[in-house]
Amino acid sequence: MDVLLDILEPGQSVLPHQVSPALRKRVVGIDLGTTFSLVAAIGVEGKPLCIPDEAGNVSLPSVVHYGQNGSPLVGQAARAKLLSDPETTISSVKRYMGRGLEDIYKKSPNTPHGLEAGEGGMVRIVMGDKRVSPVEVSAEILKALKQRAEDALGGTLHGVVITVPAYFDDAQRQATKDAARIAGLEVMRLLNEPTSAALAYGLDKGREGLYAIYDLGGGTFDISLLKLEKGVFQVMATGGDSALGGDDLDQWLVNRLILELGVEKPDSGLIQACRKVAREVKERLSNEETVEFSMPLSLAMGRITRDEFEGGIRELVWATIPLCRRVLKDAGIEKDALQGVVLVGGSTRVPLVRRMVAEFFCMEPLIDLDPDQVVALGAAHQAEALAGNERAEMLLLDVTPLSLGVETMGDLVEKIVPRNSPIPTARGQEFTTFKDGQTAMAIHVVQGERELASQCRSLARFELRGIPAMTAGAARILVTYQVDADGLLTVSAREETTGIEQSIAIKPSYGLSDDEIADMLQDAMRHGTTDMLARLLNEAKVDAERVLAAAGAALKEDGDLLSDGELKQVKAVMVALWDSMQGDSAEKINEAVVQMDNKTRFFAQRRMDRSLQMAMTGRKVDDFA
Amino acid sequence: MSFKNSVCWSCRGVTPAGVFCHTCDTILPMDPGENFFQLFHMEPAFDLDLAALEQHYRELQKKLHPDFFAQRSAMERRISMERVIRLNEAWQTLQDPLLRSGYLLQTLGWQAVKPEPDPEFLYEVMALRETLEEVNPMESNALSRLAALRSEAKARMQTTIEKVSEMFRVYLTEKNGEILSKIARYLDRMRYHRRYLEELDRLEDQAFEQES
Missing domain, CATH: 1.20.1280 (Monooxygenase)
Structure with missing residues (x-):
């Protein structure tokens, strides 16, 4: 009985997992990089493509310039201001995401801008009397990419997949998601960069087997091991350093230039000038044995050989190798079981990096996809799959990069979710009170591999209140950690003997407060409201589709339980629901769903009775099909 | 075979226990009483075929993973998430001899x-x-x-x-x-x-x- 066919328009299918071209959603993948960013979409032939700007460049320099008035400049135009306006031009902001002042100064004491601690722990960049958060700066880059994509694709974006270093911790991931929110983007998923690269290799190059992805970007290093098999991309283990990248190689050159110039206290103008020269010299050294160049802000000439450069950066590059070894061990995989090593990230163009990787893995690494673009290309695939634009045959199974734990007595860490656990995951651990009559308990959530809480990253502190007063050790408090597919953590706690559940608002130690986000959102406010309405409407439609599909299936199976009159009645409410879906009121659709539910209840009851009868006569439902 | 039926939350029809509704093909909530071995259709034992376990794990992921439900209703997304969280825990437990023996004892x-x-x-x-x-x-x-x-x-x-x-x-x-x-x-x-x-x-x- 093709009941549904007479009430549906041709081409509109309500069966799950099928999407008509009219319902195709406009989605993109974004690689939000330390030195530059890209946006990619799936082209007409099903292959991902990076979207170029008007001048034909696909990469957008991750640089933002805040002028005296008007909106900030982003990309090439901002990069041109690095030398003239070093204090109000920000580059490599990704290194500040979700980071406190101490973290940054520990790593790189020479920052071109003034930094200070902001509310909630994350740094603020000082520009005259203005303070901007790294999240806002990243949002500007995202807005520029959003604009570029919407111009190219001819309409508003439905959603995006944004890539993050696999080794990003919870605070850094949260900060990235906040930036997207401020830019007015709907994040369908935060995707790990090496995983994204593997996706592109698997789907576009047809690679299968065990692969290591070595990703050395501008500011971060990731190493992931993946098993690619029949469309399933399974991350076996991942490791890295979220504060090691090409910037550090530049920094060695910068330090050398400053030394040669004999300047004791370089100002930010000189530092930026040195950075520019350093980057150019580094790039030329990939092809030339000796490079001669003009010294920054000076008439003198400088000279450096590749040997000298490699001597200077050897230790930095070497630092990635023990991490590779660690990941192989974590996955329980021997080097010779690998089918290949894939290089990702601009810094893997440095010959020393290629040599060291080849030497350690005992094989020549793969570079058949552009190491600068491959991450964005993979993200476009994942965006397409999540939007449901095709019944995806691919599936990503990722892991959590760092162990998640809780501080116990004496600064010790009790691990709750070990690193490399497949996500999504949820794990619980029971705790008890140590004093008679204790009614509150402090919980400190930490992330990292060190044994002492003070050496791990602090993610959140909260207090569980309202524990009933009992003798010490009698209360049983279950703390549950849940990590979603974005790698983001939620923590909840419950007192087991009484069932008292505590809803805990976690304030990330290095996050933005909700107030701050609200302020930043003001610009995008008008946008935000329509976005939310659109989301509600979409939700309602999806639900209505499900209800219609379910009713259709029920009619097909047990339609004979209804008289002609009743069948008419059921069809009528289905048509009413269908009609409501053609409008744009979420409320009306939801009402129609409730109506339909009420008016078909008798049918559900009859189907139930029939099944019971079948059960009584000892026959399986299948026998009747 | 036991005749274990439940009512589908979506189409309200009666369906045999399983991942999807017999009638409307909607994802069904997991059975909290099902142990890790049952989840993989295996008899409780210490000696497991680990290759078969992994293959089974991947097949189940291909049916249950939240990515396949990203555009479905909130309830379906939640069910898929809960099922995969349990699937991940089951797989991690059974593939590790230490965790597996602890779980088997239990x-x-x-x-x-x-x-x-x-x-x-x-x-x-x-x-x-x-x-x-x-x-x-x-x-x-x-x-x-x-x-x-x-x-x-x-x-x-x-x-x-x-x-x-x-x-x-x-x-x-x-x-x-x-x-x-x-x-x-x-x-x-x-x-x-x-x-x-x-x-x-x-x-x-x-x-x-x-x-x-």
Whole structure:
């Protein structure tokens, strides 16, 4: 009985997992990089493509310039201001995401801008009397990419997949998601960069087997091991350093230039000038044995050989190798079981990096996809799959990069979710009170591999209140950690003997407060409201589709339980629901769903009775099909 | 075959237990009473075909993963998430001999009581500790010494695993509760060997970084 066919328009299918071209959603993948960013979409032939700007460049320099008035400049135009306006031009902001002042100064004491601690722990960049958060700066880059994509694709974006270093911790991931929110983007998923690269290799190059992805970007290093098999991309283990990248190689050159110039206290103008020269010299050294160049802000000439450069950066590059070894061990995989090593990230163009990787893995690494673009290309695939634009045959199974734990007595860490656990995951651990009559308990959530809480990253502190007063050790408090597919953590706690559940608002130690986000959102406010309405409407439609599909299936199976009159009645409410879906009121659709539910209840009851009868006569439902 | 039916939350029809509704194909909530072995359609046992387990895991992921429900209703998304969280836990537990034996003991009705200390093993532990303390990761031959210790430690772990596997087999035919408490003691041995291997890992990492 093709009941549904007479009430549906041709081409509109309500069966799950099928999407008509009219319902195709406009989605993109974004690689939000330390030195530059890209946006990619799936082209007409099903292959991902990076979207170029008007001048034909696909990469957008991750640089933002805040002028005296008007909106900030982003990309090439901002990069041109690095030398003239070093204090109000920000580059490599990704290194500040979700980071406190101490973290940054520990790593790189020479920052071109003034930094200070902001509310909630994350740094603020000082520009005259203005303070901007790294999240806002990243949002500007995202807005520029959003604009570029919407111009190219001819309409508003439905959603995006944004890539993050696999080794990003919870605070850094949260900060990235906040930036997207401020830019007015709907994040369908935060995707790990090496995983994204593997996706592109698997789907576009047809690679299968065990692969290591070595990703050395501008500011971060990731190493992931993946098993690619029949469309399933399974991350076996991942490791890295979220504060090691090409910037550090530049920094060695910068330090050398400053030394040669004999300047004791370089100002930010000189530092930026040195950075520019350093980057150019580094790039030329990939092809030339000796490079001669003009010294920054000076008439003198400088000279450096590749040997000298490699001597200077050897230790930095070497630092990635023990991490590779660690990941192989974590996955329980021997080097010779690998089918290949894939290089990702601009810094893997440095010959020393290629040599060291080849030497350690005992094989020549793969570079058949552009190491600068491959991450964005993979993200476009994942965006397409999540939007449901095709019944995806691919599936990503990722892991959590760092162990998640809780501080116990004496600064010790009790691990709750070990690193490399497949996500999504949820794990619980029971705790008890140590004093008679204790009614509150402090919980400190930490992330990292060190044994002492003070050496791990602090993610959140909260207090569980309202524990009933009992003798010490009698209360049983279950703390549950849940990590979603974005790698983001939620923590909840419950007192087991009484069932008292505590809803805990976690304030990330290095996050933005909700107030701050609200302020930043003001610009995008008008946008935000329509976005939310659109989301509600979409939700309602999806639900209505499900209800219609379910009713259709029920009619097909047990339609004979209804008289002609009743069948008419059921069809009528289905048509009413269908009609409501053609409008744009979420409320009306939801009402129609409730109506339909009420008016078909008798049918559900009859189907139930029939099944019971079948059960009584000892026959399986299948026998009747 | 048992006739285990439930009412589908979406189409309200009666459906046999499973992942999807027999009638409307909507994802069904998981059965909280289902144990990890049942989830993979396996009999509770220590000796598992790990390749089959992994294949099964991937097949289930291909049906259940939240990515396939990203555009579905909130309820369907939640069910898929809950199912995959459990699937991940089940897979991690069953593929690891240590976690698997602990879980199997529990499934067979073993009540966790602290097993009595095993003097023979305590003596062994003390001797093992000494071998570790003698290694200085900063020394030039540290990596090869650690490698030797590792293969010994792995062999000890393997022997223990084989012993546990044998005891479980005996239990499954004889159903003698005494055997379970004996297994629980061997579980402590496995735990110790695991920690010892982790300590070796740490020393090897130090030695490797030193060697460059």
